[in-house]
Amino acid sequence: MLNNRKLRVANYKLPLAILAVLIVSLLFAAAVFAQDDMPTDDEVNKIAKDLYCPVCESTPLDVCPTEACRQWRELIRQQLAEGKSEEEIKQYFVTQYGARVLSEPPNRLASYLVPALAFLAGVFLLFRGFRMWIKPMAVESASGEKEAAPIPQDDYIRRMEEELKKRK
């Protein structure tokens, strides 16, 4: 009789164990499913760090504590959950709030070309200006050969050279 009871308990044990494993597996599966659906803060902040809310200038969106920025971060999270890419989300923000929300100017040729050309033009002008300022212009000698024009010496230098000669 005892053996029969043991047998019956053993018969129940296997299905119960399978059921328990299934329930635990479903719990984990549910957890994974939720995590996939809702983007993490890190994923949101990866995009948010490149955006600036016009209300709080100079504060990146990922660290800005205002309500407006919190709403923006939630919008990023929502759009990530909808499957939008980083570029699509940034483009949405540019369309809605203007290019000034980007931490870097949009990749337009003019954004980089104009400052670069202005810099090069400045360097050229300064270089040319200082060179002509400091280095006397070469002049033609009577013989037709080019030679450097003598540097005019002021009275102080002349006296100093005389003093040096005397000391030698």
Place this chain on the structure above:
Amino acid sequence: MTESTNTTPVRKGVPLWVQVIIWVFLAGLLVIVAMGLSRAQQGTIQPGHAVDDFTLPLFKGYEYQGASEVKLSDFRGKVVVINFWASWCKPCEQEAAELQRAWEQYEPTGEVIFLGVDYVDTEPDARVYLKKFGITFPNGPDLATRISQYFRIKGVPETYFIDRDGILQYVQVGPFTSLQQIQNIIDPMLAE
């Protein structure tokens, strides 16, 4: 042998054209800085200013006579009340009910139009806000903050009253505290 001493006088210094370019560049830079500083200190556009035309796209459910966007010029001949707000703005909540009451009062006359311009906001939160305060007048987002930049708003809420000829007559910075306050601005404009 004698050294040649026959040299022309030495010309030294920055050529004139370089000097001109440098000064023009510096002057341009100063003008840009001055304009920026001046603009920053100007505040909002002032009464008496003829307001330029702009287009406001409208949220679905907040269209004007079925139109999904409106232009300021569509309302020439009417008094236009432009209210800048945002769902994250707590002071905006103080005046939301008063603005709606004013709209309900003036809408049947057909002589006044209220336009809500949602500044730097997200549409889901804006909709919650509009629903919460039962706002029914046309409302839409300030795309790329073009309208708020034109008015040079300093914050929200701010409300601009434009007369029938498109001239700005009054600027309210901060929330309205009563319906009477709104009426005191609109009624004289209607009487003109």
